[in-house]
Amino acid sequence: xxxxxxxxxxxxAQVNAEMMxxxxxTLLRRRIFGHAGFMIGAxxxxxxxxxxxxxxxxxxxDPYDQVLARKLIPPIWHESAKATWEHPLGTDxxxxxxxxxxxxxxxxxxxxxxxxMLISGVIGTTIGVLAGYFGGRVDxxxxxxxxxxxxxxxxxxxxxxxxxxxxxxTMVIWVLGLLIWDRFAVVMRSATQQVRNLDFxxxxxxxxxxxxxxxxxxxxxxxxxSLIVIATxxxxxxxxxxxxxxxxxxxxxxxxxxxxxxIAEAKGMMFFDSWLIVIPGTALxxxxxxxxxxxxxxxxxxxxxxxx
Amino acid sequence: MLVFxxxxxxxxxxxxxxxxxxxFSMMYLSGDPAIALAGEGSSQEDIENVRRVYGFDRPIIVxxxxxxxxxxxxxxxxxxxxxxxxxxxxxxRLPTTMLLGACALGFALxxxxxxxxxxAIRPNSLIDRVALTIAVIGQAxxxxxxxxxMILWFSITWRLLPITGTDSWxxxxxxxxxxxxxxxxxxxxxxxxxMLEVLSSxxxxxxxxxxxxxMTVLFKHALRNAIIPxxxxxxVQFGFMLGGSxxxxxxxxxxxxxxxxxxxxxxxxxxxMQAIVLVLSVFYIFxxxxxxxxxxxxxxxxxxx
Numbered sequence: 001x002x003x004x005x006x007x008x009x010x011x012x013a014q015v016n017a018e019m020m021x022x023x024x025x026t027l028l029r030r031r032i033f034g035h036a037g038f039m040i041g042a043x044x045x046x047x048x049x050x051x052x053x054x055x056x057x058x059x060x061x062d063p064y065d066q067v068l069a070r071k072l073i074p075p076i077w078h079e080s081a082k083a084t085w086e087h088p089l090g091t092d093x094x095x096x097x098x099x100x101x102x103x104x105x106x107x108x109x110x111x112x113x114x115x116x117m118l119i120s121g122v123i124g125t126t127i128g129v130l131a132g133y134f135g136g137r138v139d140x141x142x143x144x145x146x147x148x149x150x151x152x153x154x155x156x157x158x159x160x161x162x163x164x165x166x167x168x169x170t171m172v173i174w175v176l177g178l179l180i181w182d183r184f185a186v187v188m189r190s191a192t193q194q195v196r197n198l199d200f201x202x203x204x205x206x207x208x209x210x211x212x213x214x215x216x217x218x219x220x221x222x223x224x225x226s227l228i229v230i231a232t233x234x235x236x237x238x239x240x241x242x243x244x245x246x247x248x249x250x251x252x253x254x255x256x257x258x259x260x261x262x263i264a265e266a267k268g269m270m271f272f273d274s275w276l277i278v279i280p281g282t283a284l285x286x287x288x289x290x291x292x293x294x295x296x297x298x299x300x301x302x303x304x305x306x307x308x
Numbered sequence: 309m310l311v312f313x314x315x316x317x318x319x320x321x322x323x324x325x326x327x328x329x330x331x332f333s334m335m336y337l338s339g340d341p342a343i344a345l346a347g348e349g350s351s352q353e354d355i356e357n358v359r360r361v362y363g364f365d366r367p368i369i370v371x372x373x374x375x376x377x378x379x380x381x382x383x384x385x386x387x388x389x390x391x392x393x394x395x396x397x398x399x400x401r402l403p404t405t406m407l408l409g410a411c412a413l414g415f416a417l418x419x420x421x422x423x424x425x426x427x428a429i430r431p432n433s434l435i436d437r438v439a440l441t442i443a444v445i446g447q448a449x450x451x452x453x454x455x456x457x458m459i460l461w462f463s464i465t466w467r468l469l470p471i472t473g474t475d476s477w478x479x480x481x482x483x484x485x486x487x488x489x490x491x492x493x494x495x496x497x498x499x500x501x502x503m504l505e506v507l508s509s510x511x512x513x514x515x516x517x518x519x520x521x522x523m524t525v526l527f528k529h530a531l532r533n534a535i536i537p538x539x540x541x542x543x544v545q546f547g548f549m550l551g552g553s554x555x556x557x558x559x560x561x562x563x564x565x566x567x568x569x570x571x572x573x574x575x576x577x578x579x580x581m582q583a584i585v586l587v588l589s590v591f592y593i594f595x596x597x598x599x600x601x602x603x604x605x606x607x608x609x610x611x612x613x
Contacts, residue, residue, distance in 0.1 A: 144319070148326045151589045151596075153551020156569055160581045163573045164338040240450050244555050247452050248570060263453060274460050281453035289448035296444070 031301045038297025044290035048283075052106035060086070061097035063104040063257050071095040075275050089279055092262070093269060098276075101257035102283055108258045109239050109287060112173055116238035119177025121231055124184020129223075131185070132192025133215060142185065149182050155244060162250050172251050176238050183237075187230050191223040225302040232295030236288045243284055259284045313601060320597045327589040328379065331582045332372050340364075341578065345388065379586065385579035389572065394583045398565065402587075404474060405557070405564035409549045411480050412488035413542060420492040421538070424499025425531065428507065436500075443493030451552070455486040455559045472561035483560045487553060491545045498541055502534035536606050543599030547592035 022030070032038060051058070074080045075090040075098070083090070089098040131142035161175050195201065196219065204214050243260030245251030252258035254265070259280040266276030335341050342359040343350075359365045363374065378385070384394040427436040462469045462482060473479050506512065507530055515525045554566035561567065565584060572580035 144323065144326075147319070148323050148330075151323055151327055151547075151592045152330070152585065153548070153554075153588050153592070155554055156551050156566075156585060156588065159554065159570070159573050160334060160585065161337060163576065164334065236448070243450050244452055247450075248555065248558060250573065260450070260452075263456070267456065270456060270460060271464055274464075277453070277456050277460075281450065281457070284450055284453065285448055288450070289445065292444060292448055 028301070032297075035297045035301055037293040038301060041290045041293030041295075041297055044286055045294055048106050048287050048290065049110065051103050052110050055100075055103035055107055059097070059100035059103050060088075061100045063096060063100040064255050065096060067091075067095035069095065072269070072273055074273065075279070078275065090275060092265065092276060098279060101262060102259075102279065105257040105259045105262060105280065105283070106287070108169070108252055108256060109242065109284070112169070112176070112242045112252075113235040113239035113291075115173045116176035116180065116242075117231055117235040119174065120179070120181035120234055120238075121184055121227070123178070124181030124230075125188045125227060127181075128185040128188030129192045129215060129219065132189040133196055133211075133219065135193075139189070142189065146182055146185050149179075154179055154241065158241065158245060159248060159250050162245065167245075167250050167253055169252060169256070172242055172245060176241055180234055180237055180241070183234060184227075184230055187226055188223060191226045192219055195219050195222045225298070228302070229295050229299045232291050232298065236291040236295075239284070239288055239291070309604065312604060316597060316600055320593050324590050324593050327593070328376055328586060329372065331585040331589070332375055334582055334585070335578055336368075344576070344578075379583075384583035384586070387572070387577055387580050389575045389577040389580070394579050397568065397580070398583060398587055401563065401565045401568045404562060405550055405553055405566060408480065408483055408487065408553055408557070408562060408564060409546055411484035412549055413491070413546050414488075415484050416488035416491040416495055416545070417538075417542065419488075420495035421499050421535070423492075424496040425503055425526070427496070427500045428503030428534075429526070431500075431504065439496060443496060446489055447493055449489075451486055451490060452555050452559060454489065455482065455556060458482045458486060459559075474562055479560070479562075483556050483562060486559075487549055487556045490552075491549070494545065495538060495541060498538055499534065502537055503530060506530045506534045536603065539606065540596075540599040540603045543595050543602075547588075547595045550591065551588050 070087070070091055071093055073082050073084060073087050073091045076083045076085060076088050078090070087097050087099065089102060091097055092101070127142050127145065131139040158175050158179055162171060165171055165175070201214060201218050204218050242251055242258070246258040246260030247264045249264060252261055254261060262280040263277050266273070270277050338344060342355050342362065342364045345362065346355045346358045363371060375385070382395055384398065387394050387397065390397060423439045427439050430436060459471055459482065463471045469481055470476070470479050512525060512530055515529050550565070553564060554569050556562070557564050557566035558570045565588070569581065569584045572584070
């Protein structure tokens with residue numbers, strides 16, 4: 001396009017310029033693929049997710065199968081005659097294949113992280129949006145509930161409650177889910193407050209839309225991006241808490257291959273066989289880091305101020 | 309200021325009361341406490357006896373009132389396992405945990421405030437990016453694994469530091485780092501944000517225009533104001549650390565409140581568990597109260613709101 005064309009037919013020039021511009025979808029894709037943190041997080045999380053789903057297929061051994069004759073075989077990179085490709089990551093103190101346990105442990109971490117995040121997300125978003133939308137007394141009550149929740153130490157209360165109601169996978173999920181909704185509530189409250197006085201909400205009210213309709217059709221889509229970011233943070237938080245609980249012996253119970261529990265079981269042998277804590281610890285670290293990177297990336301990619 | 313303080317104090321007391329109800333109700337989480345106390349397989353008569361002696365036959369509201377009344381008078385009950393007064397055991401262990409918390413907070417502040425200041429002076433510089441990367445990586449590390457890794461390097465490989473106990477200051481180095489590093493990213497980000505905001509304000513430009521030395525402007529003029537929100541964050545984080553010390557104290561066998569909590573949870577020592585939850589929560593509530601007061605005192609704009 002030349003200048004002469006644009007001065008002669010300005011309307012056509014504008015259309016052409018608009019056609020030259022990439023579509024919003026292309027722009028979003030470019031931002032996603034241009035964001036290193038997001039890509040790294042997505043690839044690592046994707047790998048761990050595949051490990052978890054395919055665990056029954058790709059595991060070389062049964063994760064519960066104890067072969068005492070083959071206990072404490074070091075991983076293959078270890079300079080030891082005992083290291084063998086039959087157990088690439090070695091075996092633990094009961095002769096269980098570490099790689100298979102690692103794969104199956106990914107299932108537990110992801111399941112607990114996702115389920116606890118879902119429970120806490122529903123609770124926190126509900127009370128946060130209500131507080132932000134209605135304000136006034138509702139806001140005061142929600143504020144009080146959140147303050148009360150924050151004043152109770154999470155790890156301690158989680159441990160105490162799990163010890164009283166009995167520790168099982170389901171219980172750990174429920175206890176964590178019922179404890180960590182505070183950040184959802186706080187962030188959703190302020191996000192709703194920002195949106196609720198905008199013109200489109202006011203006009204929806206003026207047209208006579210019902211409150212549930214306004215909340216679900218007008219407000220929720222506009223706070224969804226902060227919701228997704230908090231969801232990733234809380235999923236990482238839940239995974240770390242489960243690992244800590246299992247590490248202290250009150251989370252997932254043996255012989256389940258939880259990564260936190262694997263570290264706890266290996267604690268006594270770390271003086272001689274340090275790989276036993278290095279491997280599950282690195283897996284845990286990689287998973288949480290990937291989720292955090294993905295969350296940070298999502299925030300950057302979806303934030304309206306980064307669209308240009 | 310007074311109205312603000314009274315209102316804020318009223319809320320703190322209400323929150324404390326709610327927490328006390330919650331920790332009292334922990335007793336009924338596992339079912340009938342009398343059966344739990346009498347032990348498995350005890351006769352109906354024994355259970356009835358336990359119920360009468362411990363007062364479980366009274367209405368719950370009366371039991372709660374009685375428990376709260378005693379707690380307010382410093383009587384937190386009797387430990388089922390240690391067979392001694394809960395309050396005296398807790399206050400014997402509390403100083404160790406406080407010391408650990410203070411060391412951890414000190415470590416976090418000493419590391420994060422300078423990093424935050426440097427990051428704010430040169431935003432998007434190499435130092436800024438490195439600091440942010442460290443923050444992201446640090447937050448993904450499980451504290452217990454970080455602690456074990458430190459033990460592996462500093463105690464086992466290099467034999468520099470003792471692993472367990474509380475005999476010397478050397479014992480506190482690794483636990484303080486393990487407990488404190490988790491707080492550094494938050495403090496660093498807040499310092500950075502505060503400094504960025506303050507550095508672009510008019511009075512800093514005036515100070516610079518007067519020809520004051522850059523260091524004087526930075527520390528006497530800018531940091532003083534930028535640090536105000538950090539004060540209340542530090543108080544809140546100190547409270548969190550006391551609660552989170554249970555993992556670290558267990559690993560390093562530090563004989564503080566966290567270790568006591570873990571022991572009593574394993575022994576199902578309910579009065580002790582309830583008391584520790586109550587003490588830590590109430591401590592946190594009043595810590596945040598004083599942090600708010602300090603903040604309002606330092607920053608007059610808050611008092612009006």
